[in-house]
Amino acid sequence: MKEQLRACILKGIEGCFADGTLASGTVPAIGVEKPAHPEHGDFSTNVAMQMAKAERKAPRAVAEIIVNKLAGSSDLIGSLEIAGPGFINFFIKDDAWRKTLAAIDQAGDAWGKSSIGAGKKVQVEFVSANPTGPLHIGHGRGAATGDAVASLLFAAGFDVQREYYINDAGNQMNTLGLSGLLRYRQLLGEQIEFPENCYQGDYMKDIARDAVTKYGDRFMKVPQEEGVAFFAKMGGDLILRGIDEDLQDFGVRFDNWFSEQSLFDDGKVKSAIEEMQGKGLIYEQEGALWFRTTDYGDDKDRVVVRSNGVTTYFASDIAYHRDKFARGFDWVIDVWGADHHGYVPRLKGIVQGLGHDADDLGIILVQLVSLLRDGVPVAMSTRSGEFVTLKEVVDEVGRDAARFFFLMRRSDSQLDFDLELAKRQSNDNPVYYVQYAHARIRSIFDTARERGVVPCFDDVRLELLQSADDMSLIKKLSVYPEILEGAAVNFEPHRITYYLQELAGEFHSFYNKSRVITEEPALTQARLFLLHCVAVTLKNALTVLGISAPERM
RNA sequence: GCGCCUGUAGCUCAGUUGGAUAGAGCAACGGCCUUCUAAGCCGUAGGUCAGAGGUUCGAACCCUCUCAGGCGUACCA
Numbered sequence: 001m002k003e004q005l006r007a008c009i010l011k012g013i014e015g016c017f018a019d020g021t022l023a024s025g026t027v028p029a030i031g032v033e034k035p036a037h038p039e040h041g042d043f044s045t046n047v048a049m050q051m052a053k054a055e056r057k058a059p060r061a062v063a064e065i066i067v068n069k070l071a072g073s074s075d076l077i078g079s080l081e082i083a084g085p086g087f088i089n090f091f092i093k094d095d096a097w098r099k100t101l102a103a104i105d106q107a108g109d110a111w112g113k114s115s116i117g118a119g120k121k122v123q124v125e126f127v128s129a130n131p132t133g134p135l136h137i138g139h140g141r142g143a144a145t146g147d148a149v150a151s152l153l154f155a156a157g158f159d160v161q162r163e164y165y166i167n168d169a170g171n172q173m174n175t176l177g178l179s180g181l182l183r184y185r186q187l188l189g190e191q192i193e194f195p196e197n198c199y200q201g202d203y204m205k206d207i208a209r210d211a212v213t214k215y216g217d218r219f220m221k222v223p224q225e226e227g228v229a230f231f232a233k234m235g236g237d238l239i240l241r242g243i244d245e246d247l248q249d250f251g252v253r254f255d256n257w258f259s260e261q262s263l264f265d266d267g268k269v270k271s272a273i274e275e276m277q278g279k280g281l282i283y284e285q286e287g288a289l290w291f292r293t294t295d296y297g298d299d300k301d302r303v304v305v306r307s308n309g310v311t312t313y314f315a316s317d318i319a320y321h322r323d324k325f326a327r328g329f330d331w332v333i334d335v336w337g338a339d340h341h342g343y344v345p346r347l348k349g350i351v352q353g354l355g356h357d358a359d360d361l362g363i364i365l366v367q368l369v370s371l372l373r374d375g376v377p378v379a380m381s382t383r384s385g386e387f388v389t390l391k392e393v394v395d396e397v398g399r400d401a402a403r404f405f406f407l408m409r410r411s412d413s414q415l416d417f418d419l420e421l422a423k424r425q426s427n428d429n430p431v432y433y434v435q436y437a438h439a440r441i442r443s444i445f446d447t448a449r450e451r452g453v454v455p456c457f458d459d460v461r462l463e464l465l466q467s468a469d470d471m472s473l474i475k476k477l478s479v480y481p482e483i484l485e486g487a488a489v490n491f492e493p494h495r496i497t498y499y500l501q502e503l504a505g506e507f508h509s510f511y512n513k514s515r516v517i518t519e520e521p522a523l524t525q526a527r528l529f530l531l532h533c534v535a536v537t538l539k540n541a542l543t544v545l546g547i548s549a550p551e552r553m
Numbered sequence: 554g555c556g557c558c559u560g561u562a563g564c565u566c567a568g569u570u571g572g573a574u575a576g577a578g579c580a581a582c583g584g585c586c587u588u589c590u591a592a593g594c595c596g597u598a599g600g601u602c603a604g605a606g607g608u609u610c611g612a613a614c615c616c617u618c619u620c621a622g623g624c625g626u627a628c629c630a
Contacts, residue, residue, distance in 0.1 A: 059610075
């Protein structure tokens, strides 16, 4: 609707140039927006104010010329007025609004989708937790965010792949192996003090127990190195499988699991370093190899290969991101915990060093989650291993509530997650508020059928929808595509959760004031059609967030 | 020290990329079920947008400084 109006205004201004009522000949970017107050119309534009200087006229005078040209020029515009310092306010004809409903019905599941992505290949990499322990609640927020952003981009017409990067190289795997081996030896009766820097969680004991069942005391007799290697492999595999299961229970599936170790096995780390050396971006100093990240705005250069010959994690990152682009992605998006924000400049450096634009790498920082129970913080400590896992949260509050809560806030602001609130089946729980709206609509359809009203949308008389409540609901529906698009390109799923709450609110309000099943068959059909469109929109928006739209509650 | 993020109603947060009189939910208070799901609705109250300057027709939003909180500043991953 906004776009149609924008085109309309542009045409009008060009008309003014053509007949000489306006002289400058240049059209600024036309800002069209929805005024905060309904008295100011459905939309307003500030072009007159922007053009005032070039036209050497007062803003309101320019507005008047444009208004004269626009009046009656389109079946979109019902009336228009000049207001304030030179705004032009537009009141859209109800008929034009009502056409949205037909569009929604026709598009169905595709309602809201756009093609701005133009099939561009984009990869979203997220979670990517080390396979050294189960996912905790912070990973949950990253998972919900990454998954939703991927879905949003898909809805915006991008060709999206979801990827999980497995950090299965590096010395945390040794620590994992050692942790497993020591728990194993403890289990078989040996008195060992478990080191502080080993993984403390009980899941290590489970892994050890598993090994005892399957292999008996076999690893008591082998050299420690062999035992560590075994437990690193076994533990890593087991933990990774557990992570995958937890994610699937959470409704997240990856298209690809990418192993860091494979970068070494395939010689990609080596070749990446060589390429960068060839470009003069990697140099040697004090026996180590350094990447010139300062060329790209980093505080200092970063070590790629240590003086002892061992590569750093950063080396893997160079190879990994090089590989992503080599796989044909035009746009690469990383989702990180916000505590890694210091790594942004050096990763942007890699990408530019590879010859891409800095913006070809998008980075989403997800802030930490504070877990509460009825407003009281739940104690969490990674060191003692007593953190709350994603699985525990999902088991307790359910997948839908968990996802909704994770997505309720902008990802770069900290999030309070109240377990009791998420479970509560009342109006202060936004998840149920939204889902209830969907279930309620389904219920109205059930009731209609019970009363012998068969919904038939072949020839709906939309013009019967003329109450204020009908119209505000229709207007709310019509902005969904813009909301979806904005949420996608800005990586901001929370815009959808807000929109859902607003739409559900409009519906509930409508429901309390307006009868759907009435004595007039034509009006009943029209209202059923309207609610059908609300249900489609609610469901599409929930689906893009990975949340179900229940038929009944 | 330097860098990044945050600061908006009692609480938790939005704020359409610079627009008109700053919004929502919760909490508080007062109403609404013999009619399609009360997991709902309607109303009242609540503000120095951390502070001070600046940019312009116009600033919660952009620039500078100050204050407060968080995070980061490895030849760790």
